[in-house]
Amino acid sequence: MDIFTQWFVDAVISVLALAGYITYYNQLLNGDHPYSRIRIDVMIIGVAVGLQLAQWIDPPRMKVYENLQVLVLAFPLLGTDMDRGHLLVRGAGLILFSTLNHATLSWWQFALGMSGQILVIFVMQRYYNTLREHFSLNTLLMCALVSGYWIPRVEFDWPTRIGLILTYLLISSVNFWYWKALRVVDQRYSKLAHQVNFDPLTNAASFALFRQNADRAFTHARKLHQPLVVMMLDIDYFKRINDHYGHPVGDAVLIACLHRLESVLKPHGARIYRTGGEEFTVLLPHLEIAEAENLAIACRQAMRKTPLSVGELQIDVTISMGMADMLAEDPDFDALYARCDADLYRSKARGRDTLTVNGRTLWRHDRLTVSHFFVEYTQSVMTMRDRQPVYAALSARYWVEQAQAWQVADQWHMAIAEALRFLQAASVRTQLRQVALNVTAEQFGDPRLLPQLVAWLAQAPSVDRIQLVVTQTPSVALVAANAERFAQQHIDLALHPTANTEWLGCLPFLSTLIVDMQHDRSDAQQAIADAAKTAGLSLCAYGVETDGLAMQARVLGATSGSGAYFSKPILPQVVARTNRDQVEA
Secondary structure (H helix, E strand, O other): OOHHHHHHHHHHHHHHHHHHHHHHHHHHHHOOOOOHHHHHHHHHHHHHHHHHHHHHHOHHHHHHHHHHHHHHHHHHHHOOOOOHHHHHHHHHHHHHHHHHHOOOOOHHHHHHHHHHHHHHHHHHHHHHHHHHHOHHHHHHHHHHHHHHHHOOOOOOOHHHHHHHHHHHHHHHHHHHHHHHHHHHHHHHHHHHHHHHHEOOOOOOEOHHHHHHHHHHHHHHHHHHOOOEEEEEEEEOOHHHHHHHHOHHHHHHHHHHHHHHHHHHHHHHOOOEEEOOOOEEEEEEEOOOHHHHHHHHHHHHHHHHHOOEEEOOEEEOOOEEEEEEEOOOOOOOHHHHHHHHHHHHHHHHHOOOOOEEEOOEEOOOOOOOOOOOOEEEEEEEEEEOOOOOEEEEEEEEEEEEOOOOEEEEOOOOOOOHHHHHHHHHHHHHHHOOOEEEEEEOHHHHOOOOHHHHHHHHHHHOOOOOEEEEEEOOOOOHHHHHHHHHHHHHOOEEEEEOOOOOOHHHHHHHHOOEEEEEOOOOOHHHHHHHHHHHHHHOOEEEEEOOOOHHHHHHHHHHOOOEEOOOOOOOOOOOEEOOOOOOOOEEO
């Protein structure tokens, strides 16, 4: 093999070997291991030691190994992970191995080589960001480094030393562009990962990242027998803020609210995830439930302290919170998450601006109260396609004095006898022969319900059929036991699922699933829609107030719905805020 062929083979092998080294370095650099920088330093020194051994084992290729050794030690000095500590380790490594390989030189030759390398290391440390990105400056610096290494080596003739310098620069140039291409790919990946893992509006961590970190935190806590607390927060009456001030102001309120919560949570190392429209979730590993409760109290106080400033507006905002800690019987994170979600909805049902911890609600008498009137009225369930009435149903709203608007009630039930009286009058007025009646799980389990409905049907000639809408998930056994008896009396069963997953077992006994466009989270809406489609059930959308919500309901596959989108009820007008009894119909 002639000299040129041998040089070409050695250069190609060196380029490929260094490319593999750079690739692994990049993987360690971008990994999430807590000691990734230390692992990189160990790898650098380890590879340099290996190349030193190779010089002693294979003397004919000593110069090839030395060139590679200088590259291996030099290029990490331009890494994005550099700080003074790692500069010291890597710079010392380069000088140490250079000293070892220059041991046969005279003192002035050694001093010349070392002073050049120390100067180059200083320049690298000071300008590494610029040198890493500019090929010409990088090549000039590498030329200075390798010249200081090979020129004092008088045991080689000048053609050999110049050839080694040029070979080094060739390998360095090829790997400069390779490393730059890797960084471009990493930047694109990081940008895509940020888009997936962070909410574009608030820059809070996304639901996708929450699920990933939540499962990991649960597994870690269970394995090490450590506590894990989940806290969910929901901005009270956020839809009214959007409707009253507009969506741009609503977006600004979301961001301002997040920043205020972060000011409380970040000092404790807690990250906030945006898991719904106006809903946030916080994972609190290593905290006992009492400590987490104090943190939640601090969050509430921070929100109540002063109004949020949005431009020239000052908007009072409160939050409802649910909190649960991991129990030994929790099979997975979903069980813990479901309990926390149920506690959040307990806080909302019990007046908002409060905290429910493992089913216990705080501050029932120590919260910012909102004066309101309550009104009940009938509203038809209509087909989504052509808005034809199907059922006569009941609904309710309450007046929110702070927002000067009627709020759709999310937790509302009327006594059965009173509801039936309303429905009979509605069926006569609308000439609809089918009515929908909402009942709680407790009312559904009452053995007196079926005889009461049968007796009412016999006395209401204008009604042929009842759709019984269960708004809280009963046990599967209860639904299975009652379904056939209800069906025999022309009573269909519909269900609005709650947070737990037990409702999936009820699907074979139902005719319809209900999705609430106002109060169900988007992931819950999609789960209900998917279950209806899989089981071949009708999907009915409640709370369809706007064109946008109607479009969402159609996308979910709803065939019927109710709300102001179909027909706006004529509601009382409040004429005096100071006297709650002055209402004009």
